[in-house]
Amino acid sequence: MTETLTIAVPSKGRLMEETSNFFRARGLNLQKIGHDRGYQGEIEGYDDIDIVYLSASEIAYQLKTGQIHMGVTGEDLVRENIIGVDQKVEFLKKLGFGFADVVVAVPDCWLDVHTMADLEEMAMEFRRRHKRRLKVATKYMNLTRQFFTKKAVAGYRIVESLGATEGTPMGGTADLIVDITSTGETLEANHLRILDDGLMLKSEANLVASRAAEWSGGAAEIRLDIMSKLNSDPA
Amino acid sequence: MNDMSASAIPDLNTMKTLEDKVSKTFEKAGFEHIDPAIMQPADVYLQQIGEAIRGRTYVFSDINGDELCLRPDLTVPAARVYIERCEEQSAEKARYYYSGPTFRYPYEEPTSSDEEGEQSAPAHGNTREFRQAGIEIFGKEEKEKAEVEVLKLTLEALKEVGTTDFNIRMGDLGLFFALLDAIDMPDRWRKRLAENFWRHEDFQNILTQLSEPHNLEYENELRSLLKKIINESPKEAEQHVGEYLAAKAIPLIGARTLEEITNQLIAKAADLTSEPLEPEKIDIIKKYLEISAPPKAVGARLQDLAETAGLDLTKALDRYQKRIELLSSADIDLGNAEFTAEFGRKFEYYTGFVFQIEKHNMGPEGHIAGGGRYDHLLHSLGLPKNIPAIGAAINLDRLAALIDGDVL
Numbered sequence: 113m114t115e116t117l118t119i120a121v122p123s124k125g126r127l128m129e130e131t132s133n134f135f136r137a138r139g140l141n142l143q144k145i146g147h148d149r150g151y152q153g154e155i156e157g158y159d160d161i162d163i164v165y166l167s168a169s170e171i172a173y174q175l176k177t178g179q180i181h182m183g184v185t186g187e188d189l190v191r192e193n194i195i196g197v198d199q200k201v202e203f204l205k206k207l208g209f210g211f212a213d214v215v216v217a218v219p220d221c222w223l224d225v226h227t228m229a230d231l232e233e234m235a236m237e238f239r240r241r242h243k244r245r246l247k248v249a250t251k252y253m254n255l256t257r258q259f260f261t262k263k264a265v266a267g268y269r270i271v272e273s274l275g276a277t278e279g280t281p282m283g284g285t286a287d288l289i290v291d292i293t294s295t296g297e298t299l300e301a302n303h304l305r306i307l308d309d310g311l312m313l314k315s316e317a318n319l320v321a322s323r324a325a326e327w328s329g330g331a332a333e334i335r336l337d338i339m340s341k342l343n344s345d346p347a
Numbered sequence: 348m349n350d351m352s353a354s355a356i357p358d359l360n361t362m363k364t365l366e367d368k369v370s371k372t373f374e375k376a377g378f379e380h381i382d383p384a385i386m387q388p389a390d391v392y393l394q395q396i397g398e399a400i401r402g403r404t405y406v407f408s409d410i411n412g413d414e415l416c417l418r419p420d421l422t423v424p425a426a427r428v429y430i431e432r433c434e435e436q437s438a439e440k441a442r443y444y445y446s447g448p449t450f451r452y453p454y455e456e457p458t459s460s461d462e463e464g465e466q467s468a469p470a471h472g473n474t475r476e477f478r479q480a481g482i483e484i485f486g487k488e489e490k491e492k493a494e495v496e497v498l499k500l501t502l503e504a505l506k507e508v509g510t511t512d513f514n515i516r517m518g519d520l521g522l523f524f525a526l527l528d529a530i531d532m533p534d535r536w537r538k539r540l541a542e543n544f545w546r547h548e549d550f551q552n553i554l555t556q557l558s559e560p561h562n563l564e565y566e567n568e569l570r571s572l573l574k575k576i577i578n579e580s581p582k583e584a585e586q587h588v589g590e591y592l593a594a595k596a597i598p599l600i601g602a603r604t605l606e607e608i609t610n611q612l613i614a615k616a617a618d619l620t621s622e623p624l625e626p627e628k629i630d631i632i633k634k635y636l637e638i639s640a641p642p643k644a645v646g647a648r649l650q651d652l653a654e655t656a657g658l659d660l661t662k663a664l665d666r667y668q669k670r671i672e673l674l675s676s677a678d679i680d681l682g683n684a685e686f687t688a689e690f691g692r693k694f695e696y697y698t699g700f701v702f703q704i705e706k707h708n709m710g711p712e713g714h715i716a717g718g719g720r721y722d723h724l725l726h727s728l729g730l731p732k733n734i735p736a737i738g739a740a741i742n743l744d745r746l747a748a749l750i751d752g753d754v755l
Contacts, residue, residue, distance in 0.1 A: 220597045223569060223588065224611035234611055236542050242602060245394060257398050264549035266397050282600045303600055308564075 116160050117334040118325075120174060120183035123151060123165035127317060130209040131184045137346035140338070160334050169193065175201050178324030181331055188214050188292065188315035192255050202321045205342060210317030212292040214252060216259075216310030219281050219288070220303045227308050228263035231288075235267025238287075249273040249286030252312075256290045259312045278302040361747050362478065365508050366446050369480045369741060372504040373444035378482055381443045383424030389414035391423060395696065395727060403452045405475075417450035422696075422738055425483045426724055433730065440486030446743070448476050480504070481718070481740030485725065491670040493737050494700045494720060499677050501704065501716050501739045510715070510750060512707040514683045517642055518690030520544070521699040521720075522649070525663035526635055529653075530628050532557075533621060535614050540632075554632065557624040576609070577616040585609040631656045638688040642671060645686045670700065683707070696721040700737070706749050715749060716741040 121142065122128045132142050141156040142163055153163030164180065171183040172193040184207065194200045218225050225231050235246050246268040250256050253270050260268060271286050278298050280286035290312065293299055299306065319342065321335070374380065392400045393414075400406075405417040418424050429441050453475055482500060484493050498515075505513065523544065527537055536557055543550045565573070572591050576584035588609045592599065599605060631652065638648060646668050653660040674681060691701030699720035706713030718739025725734040 219600045219603075221592055221599045221601075222603065222608060223572070223591070224608055224615060226565070233539065236538065237607065237611065238603070241607065245397065253401070257401060261399065261402075264543075264546060264552070266399065266546065268398060269393055270398055270401075284602070287601055287603070303598055 115330045116162050117182070117331045117338070118162045118164060118180045119155075119338075120164045120166045120171045120180045120185075121153075122168050122171070122184060124167075127168060127184075127186075127210050128165070131207070131317070134207055134209070134346075135342070138341050138344055139347065140341055158334075158338075160330065161338065175320055175322040176324065178322045178326070180322060181325045181327070181335065182319060182321050184317055184319055186210055186212065186315050187318045188212060188252065188255070188313055190318065190320055191313065192252050195254065200323055202323060203318050204321050204339065205319040207317040207319060210315075212294055212315045213311055214255060214290065214292050214313040214315060215299075215306045216312065217278075217289050217291065217293075217299050217304040217306050220305040222305075225307070228260075228265050228310065231307065232263075232265040232267060235265065239267055245269045246288065247271045247286040248288055248290055249277050249280040250290035251277065252290055255312055259290075263309070278304060358747070362743060365743050365747055366478065366480060368507045369504045369743070370444065370446055372507045373480070373482055373500065376500050376503075378442045378444040381425060381428050381445050382447065383418070383421065383428050383445060385418055385448065386415050387418045387424055387427070389416040391427065391728060392416060392419070395423065395724070405450050405452060419451055420449055421445050421447065421479050421481055421740060422483065422721070423724070423728070425481075425738070426485070426728055426736065429483075429485045430725065430729055440484075440488065442482070442484050444480070444482045446480035447478065449479050450476050477745075478743040479740045480743055481738055483736065483738035485734055485736050487735055490699070490720070490735060490737075491666060491673055493735070494670060495673040495677050495679070497718055497737050497739050498674070498702055499679055501718065501741065502679065504741060505704065505716065505746075508746065508750065510706075510746065513713075513715070514685065514705045514707055515679075515681075516690055516703045516705060517684060517686045518688065518701045518719075519667065519686075519699060520691050520697055520701065522660075522663050522667060523635065523688065524698075525660055526632070526658070529658040529660055530631060530656075532624055532628065533617065535617075536624065554624075554629055558626065558629050560623055561618045561621065573612060573616040573619065576613060577620065581606070581609065581613070584613055588612060627656070631658070636688050638686070640686055642674070642681050642684050642686040646671065691719060696724045698722045702739075713749065714742070715746045 121131045135142050135155070140158075142153055143156060144150055144165070145152045145154055151165040153165060155161050155163060166174065166183075168185045169189050171180070171185040172189040174180045175183050175185075175190065176194045182204070187203070190201060190203075191197055216228070216231075218231070222234070225234055231246075238246055247270075248256060248268050249271045251272065251274055253272060256270060260266070271280070273280055273286070273289070277289050277291045279302055280289060281304065282302055289304065292315070293306070296306070325331070327335075370380070389404075389406045392404065400416075400419065404419045406414060407416070408414050425443050425445060428443065432441070482497060484497060505511070524541060527541055530537075539553055540550065543553055568591075572587065576587050579587070585605055589605055634652060638645060640648060646664060649660060649664055649667070652658075653664070671681075690703070691697050697719040699722065701717075701719030703714050703717040706715060716739060718737070720735075720737045722733050722735050725736055726732055
């Protein structure tokens with residue numbers, strides 16, 4: 113296996129299609145090996161590249177462990193799941209799809225809260241009155257903690273939320289949220305508003321290389337070759 | 348386990364001897380041995396210290412979904428033992444000692460302002476587990492006396508294992524809060540400064556903010572709402588805010604009431620019209636925080652500062668002097684001691700006297716023990732009122748590494 117380069121690509125949905133389109137436009141045809149529902153693939157004409165189809169978050173995980181050399185996944189997932197991200201992976205290329213903003217959003221009725229500083233100021237009063245910290249619902253526990261620390265907000269607790277996060281303030285399980293949004297429609301429907309300085313990350317699909325993977329034995333050379341193709345203008 | 352270098356694990360015999368000698372010292376002084384649980388509910392730490400704790404503590408869920416953690420210190424677990432006993436019988440006063448492992452995640456997350464505790468940082472960069480031995484005094488006692496006693500006993504325990512060559516660093520958060528109380532400013536500003544005291548950079552930013560004219564980048568409609576409510580009674584203001592929301596078809600969702608939102612808006616409106624905090628007042632705060640001097644010289648310097656600024660710090664100064672006298676009569680050598688006003692700003696639960704014992708000439712890197720007063724912790728952990736509390740802990744791993752077994 114040392115003579116090959118392993119690239120992981122998303123295994124379903126829009127991300128899979130757009131990845132495939134991106135590669136094809138640059139002369140690289142991704143195709144599955146065997147059954148259409150299988151998870152093994154190849155790039156036509158490249159015997160020394162293995163394609164594996166994985167979920168976007170599994171790709172982030174395997175980039176960290178070095179089981180794969182390269183992968184296509186959202187920057188949000190990579191930054192959330194890999195502590196000390198710059199030592200573990202290298203962001204090679206933004207791919208221009210899979211856009212999602214990770215944002216801090218609060219109930220629209222909080223007329224007194226427009227910035228992260230407002231949030232911290234209010235959090236002190238909230239804690240005095242409600243005898244608890246503000247609850248932030250999110251699946252981005254690490255990103256949230258880092259961002260809130262950077263913005264000097266301390267008076268909060270994270271409530272892990274793995275779906276329908278926007279509904280948590282109305283449902284009462286959280287007071288505010290950190291979530292991804294593309295159009296802002298869902299936020300609005302749930303009477304939430306993004307804080308003025310609440311943009312945590314402008315995420316999109318990225319091609320990422322693992323620093324933990326084994327790069328000797330040919331993989332580095334194959335990477336150069338494939339990168340020159342991927343960096344070329346689309347046909 | 349690949350992060351555990353051999354040097355991070357002290358020799359078992361050295362550790363055992365250290366632990367025994369230190370424990371015996373505490374026992375002889377009349378402290379009761381307790382052995383708090385290694386696994387603690389994560390909730391307690393998250394409520395008390397906040398999410399920052401996740402960045403350095405092992406937090407995990409059990410199959411029930413309850414969040415637990417490996418204790419990152421022994422003070423909170425000891426406080427919980429006290430609280431449990433209070434519920435069974437009215438414990439009132441308690442003196443505990445303990446020794447055992449604590450756990451910290453070795454990777455340090457980059458932060459805007461470092462919240463890492465001074466008292467119990469790992470001895471080596473990669474150490475996940477390190478042992479602490481310590482004491483805690485809970486309940487009403489003469490404050491300064493208890494403080495001196497804790498420091499003295501810590502020093503005795505160190506002497507017992509042959510360490511005598513050290514410096515003592517001291518601070519007093521009570522002095523800072525007394526200073527803040529004495530300076531004339533709106534109460535909400537004082538609260539903001541007090542609550543951000545532990546976060547150095549944020550504290551500086553707030554000082555800067557308060558020194559500048561206030562400006563809110565609100566859209567016009569909201570701005571006129573603020574102008575409308577600024578001179579109104581809370582009830583009327585609340586009504587206006589309610590009408591504003593209704594006109595915009597914004598529903599009131601979540602735990603915060605209309606009253607809470609209105610109160611914050613009134614505070615913002617007040618900020619808009621308040622004069623900035625005068626440069627002289629900011630200067631006093633900065634001058635105080637710059638103080639670093641032998642403990643005996645600090646009283647006079649504070650007196651000067653208070654007189655120049657026309658502040659009444661008598662009570663706080665009396666307490667400080669009383670502690671100095673007690674330290675002297677307890678035969679604690681203050682020749683190698685330094686008072687630093689900034690010291691103690693890194694661990695959120697301290698409220699008064701704080702100290703750290705450092706191996707001579709090694710600075711903060713050589714710290715082997717530390718402690719302080721934390722009068723608010725028990726209340727915030729669930730007791731109905733504040734209970735005076737003071738304690739100290741010795742980092743046994745660091746101690747073992749420093750003495751390297753050769754004195755035992």
